[in-house]
Amino acid sequence: MPVITLSKAINTGLRRALEDDPKVIVMGEDVGGLGGVFRVTDGLQKDFGSDRVIDTPLAEAGIVGTAIGLALRGYRPVCEIQFDGFVYPAFSQIVSQLAKIRARSSGKLAVPVVIRIPAGGGIGAVEHHSESNEAYFAHTAGLRVVCCSNPQDGHWMLRQAVACEDPVIFYEPKRRYWSKAEVADAADDDRVLPLDRARIVRPGRDLTLLTYGGMVQPCLQAANAAVEDGRDIEVIDLRSLSPLDLGTITRSVERTGRCVVAHEAPTFAGLGAEIASAVTQSCFYHLQAPILRVGGFNTPYPPAKFEDQYLPDLDSVLDAVDRSFAW
Template identity: 85%
Template sequence: MTTLALSKAINTGLRQILEDDPKSIVMGQDVGGLGGVFRVTDGLQKDFGTDRVIDTPLAEASIVGTAIGLALRGYRPICEIQFDGFVYPAFSQIVAQLAKLRARTGGKVAVPVVIRIPVGGGIGAVEHHSESNEAYFAHTAGLRVVCCSDAQDAHWMLRQAVESDDPVIFYEPKRRYWTKAEVADDPDDARVLPFDRARVVRAGTSLTLLTYGGMVQTCLDAAEAAREDGRDLEVIDLRSLSPLDLATITTSVAKTGRCVVAHEAPTFAGLGAEIGSAVSESCFYHLEAPVLRVGGFNTPYPPSKFEDQYLPDLDRVLDAVDRSFRF
């Protein structure tokens, strides 16, 4: 095991990918000489050259469009979108082309493109730098959508995403970039889960708390606080947002009888709504209370000085837990 910050774990994952597969390419704004705005790609262009780590123009539609063409020619491009809110100019390329090509060709043509997107708030950034837009892509058939929460998953999920023949939206919670954790050195380590599998990060019996990305640590903190009230919360990191690992989710909820879903995105038409519906259908006779959601408010992301009021925190998660036990 090696202890790494989440950002460094992605860097080591990209380095291993570039070493293992000569057809892999890293591309995006400032990923080369600068090493990325968060320095996630630091040193890669120096070691692998400008043909493998490519600084692109500030043109997200062109980045993704070029990646699609490269994938059709046998390459495995890994695109970096600098910030979550910058992905929208590439939206048509992603949902109308990237997500559809494999189905359109009856499975004959694979388009193995990975799009890395730093996601979420909590860093005091300006407008368009703190979006949580995962619901757009989870709604789009043909895309895999995953979100890491720690260094272990950042490293291994990225390597698995690049090996997949499906296009993958790979979310990275930017406020956790500097959080350190142990990373397994061996792909056969039991802690290296398939990237479409949810993970029980804290076992419990009283209530299931479902979350992902930057909210995982918040929910773990809430579970520790709830223990003082005699409530034993099970925390599950979804990891894969599309497809969902419903087997792990429903097994937990059937055991606990209660469920709260927490994410940074607005609750209206967010991922929590889909999860709540799926849990209600599968676990109806096990539920002791309705599935509750905790998320951002249904407003544009606010100026940074107000983001502490916007983002779900420990108190808002615990409030939902309390409401669940009132039923």
């Protein structure tokens, strides 16, 4: 079980997918010779050739539109969107075509396209480089939306996404690209969960803390800090944002009686609102306090020097935990 970074884990996942299936291709801006902005595709074009690891023009609508056509001809494209805020030119292709073709054809046509999106803030980037736009795609029927938070999931969730017959929006928290952890060698390892399953990363009995992506680490830090106040917090990494693993979520909340949802995106109409509604509906008689949300402010993402004040952190999570116990 090698200890590698998240970026390397995704790279090895792509490599295995390319090795296992000659119909898998990787495409995007600078994914070839440069190896991607974050070097996630480093070395792949050298080993698999420019006909399978394709440097595309700077045109996201063209990247996704071409991938849809390739998928309809039997290929399994993996598209890289260079930064989260660059996905919007491809929005129509994704929500009007990619998400609809299978239903439109009554299941006769599949479009197994994976769209990789480095997401979120925390790296001091410029405008349009630190978006958390997962709610747009989670709202769209016909898409799977997933988000890894560690090397283990980065590797195995990507391989599962490439093998999936549904289109998958695959979020990667860019501030975690350099974090290291073990990655299982085999798919039958107990730590390799199905693509649509949430993971309990810290068991607890007093409150359920739901999160994903770049917020998993701050939530774990908050849970560990809460021990000093005698509070045992369960942290769940959602992993799959659409569909949600409501079974794992509701079993936890029924046991703890309290729930906080944390994500980087603004709270207004964010994924946390849907989760809070679903959990309230399922767990109403078990709740000892309202479900609380932690997220970014309802403003455009700020300039880099202000992002520490914008992004949720350990203190904002602990504040929500305190408010939950105040009821």
